Amino acid sequence: MSKFNTRKTGFDSGIIAGKLTDKAGKYTDYELLRRVTLANMLFESDYYQSADEIMKQMEDLCYKVEGEKIIELAMECRFEQKLRHTPLWLLILANEIHEVSVKEALAKIANRPDMTIDVLQMLKVRNGSYKMSKSIKKGLAKAFDNYDEYQIAKYRKSNMEVSLVDVVNLVHPKPTAKNELALKGLVEDTLKPANTWETALSQGADKKETFERMISEKSLGSLAILRNLRNMTEAGLSRNNIRTAISQVNSYWLTPLNFLSAQRNAPDYTAAIDEAMENCFAQEKIKGTTILAIDVSGSMGRVTSSNSKFSRMDLAFAMAAAGSYIFEDLILVFTAGSDAERKGKHIIWNGSKGLGLFTNYGKIALEMGGGGIFTYQLCEWLKDNGYAKDAERLVVISDSQDIDAHYGLVRKPDTSPYTSSYIIDISTHTHGIKTGNWTAEINGWSDKVFHYIKALEN
Template sequence: MATLNRLRKIFTHEGALAARIDPLAQLERSVMSCLLWESEFYEDGQTIGDRLAKLVEVIPAIDVARVAIQAKEDMRLRHVPLLLARELMRTKEGRAQAKGLFSRVILRPDDIAEFLTIYWKDNKDEPLAKQVKRWLGDSFRKFDEYQLAKYNGGQKAVKLRDALRITRPKPSDEAQAELWRKLVKGELATPDTWEVELSRGGDKKASWSRLLAENKLGGLAMLRNVRNMTKAGVADKAIRAGIRGVKAGRLLPINFIASARHNPQFEPELEAKFFECFAGREKVKGKTVILVDISGSMDAALSAKSEMTRIDVACSLAMIGRELFEKLRVFTFSNSLVEVPGRRGFALRDAITRSQPHGGTELGKAVRLLPARDRLIVITDEQSHDSVPQIKGYLINVASNQNGVGYGQWIHIDGWSDKVLDYIVKYEATNG
């Protein structure tokens, strides 16, 4: 009978014994690197989405709300926080979180429409809960005419005007009432955005040149459209100036890698902007080792429409680590352990990806072979093939797979924004 009562062992997809963790930790590991309903190397998107919904059912609503807000504000994920918000709205305890939750996860007007699309994904006839109507509708107060007009187009399942009609927020004054009337009637002024400008079908070179000269491009739009500007014949000088003027804002480190991949001639400006985003920070003292997973599963794309991979994410974090830690050595692991040259920026990315063949996931062997250090940071999808020793270190998980190995004595961190390295600094300042 004793044998029958033992907990069933669980394993990673590669076969190593995985750690058994509580539901909240499961939610965090599945959320913080999740592009909602996008399949990953080992798991399909629907499986991940279903697991998130089941976990919300058994976790206190206040904890789920905290995870949703962290995913939105720190990890800069757009859709998965909205799914968590929707699942919370199924219970009385969850609906009690609506006021604080919607104020933090609705950052753009189309977040309202996207939330309602998720809300009605399984049942188009389900009525909105009273708290959803009130606090989702209240989100409209954040946005001016330009913002509403910018996100009002496209082939969305739920239109902003429909969302306004359904939630029926009360305008605070006549000006707001008039703005909302214009939204419903389709009379908002056409915004001067790059999407609108290019959709007019005019001279693309002239359009891009004007938008650059008038600083009408946000940081992400600038980085994503460097290739389009080049194809249109925009002057290199203007493009370089546009890159130099980028404000980091909600950009992720990987955005710079993506832009540089397609625009190698502008790599010096992109790299300089990357360094600028992380300049001025006091170096963290001590001997630090960063160990980067370059196994075959890390070559998987982040989403069906993305050319970026988990390795790109890992490289971006290693690039930040080079700027953050005073004495740093970087190693990669797959079937072997390899130290890469002490380079910075995109040169470090190249050294990591070319260091060895992208094969197996022998994390345990790699950890055992590492040199002495004060701090170990492993960046991986956690799907180790061999057993991983229980030692003091940080394990950054950059995928949403159900089971992982980096628990116990390991300090486990989920996600792939620059905030994960900030967490390490704060943790050590608090815990000595």
């Protein structure tokens, strides 16, 4: 059974408080496409829209955006927002709609062997078969230049109807010095399994001994470590061994949510996970004082997508945890309010930073009223209470369901006390709250959204 189905509509849409905010913010077609894609878990519905609606929006917008711009966006989806499926889908659309070559981009974006399998499955969803253009075929073949024996062995099996050997037989990649023997072994079914914990356990190895050996060898991947902390505990590994494993975590491909997931599975190791998170994300500080406002409205409590265990609020807090290490001086604000009274409520957080933010966040969100975000009122409150005067920038993390913008209350161009101000939107809803004097609206949920702010200001 394919993990990509042609229709995924089984997630009830909510009432969109900000459904009229397009009257307050004007977007180009390219900006709208960025909104729909950069925080998108492809083939999964979210609280506001079904997967079918999101994918139709994406396709309709691709007709209005130049093919080369779509390819650029696909690269950003993969390497900045660390998305896996969305950039591949964008390349398929760009190639089909605009007939542009996606060979080079596909070879770079499909930097894991299993992503070549994903492309075949997407083509099957799109066209009913694995038939592909010459450009896609050449791109998939060239992608194999990235893979070594370990990667090919690791992903040679698949739980889908096609496997890596099917891809090889379809696109005929040219062997390189580092993968010639692996490709030969893959086709002849003589390739030895990769040195992974899954392989070892499937062959009957002792779980405790396997984890201890791989920690000693430093051969466990960073994501595998974060995902297996509970397994390590249940297998009887010592606290020292588990802390050693966590100290080995260091990967470009990790997101703040990966660390939150690890902390929830192994709360006893919160301090060590926090330290690993800081090591991953605090390499470059953003100087000056930053006000970071987190939307804790009711819609933020809904799960990110139909297949996710995490809410939008989880995403926002995970990003805030990373931001507490990235911003040199941080003023953290929680904001929501009462929709019925059209009144916002805002509080300053003076508690711990990092993953410690999650200690009481459920209680805080409940006390804030559960209504939408009131962005105009938030900005006025920050000025009236003296927080704005010392801050270089304001950053708001939200799902863009702004009650103030809904009723026409927006920031005026001459009223901002900040050098720069940003909306970070973690939803895929077509229209956001790009109203008044905002420096930029940024879409996505990886740590790279903060570094984008630094790049803009430099």
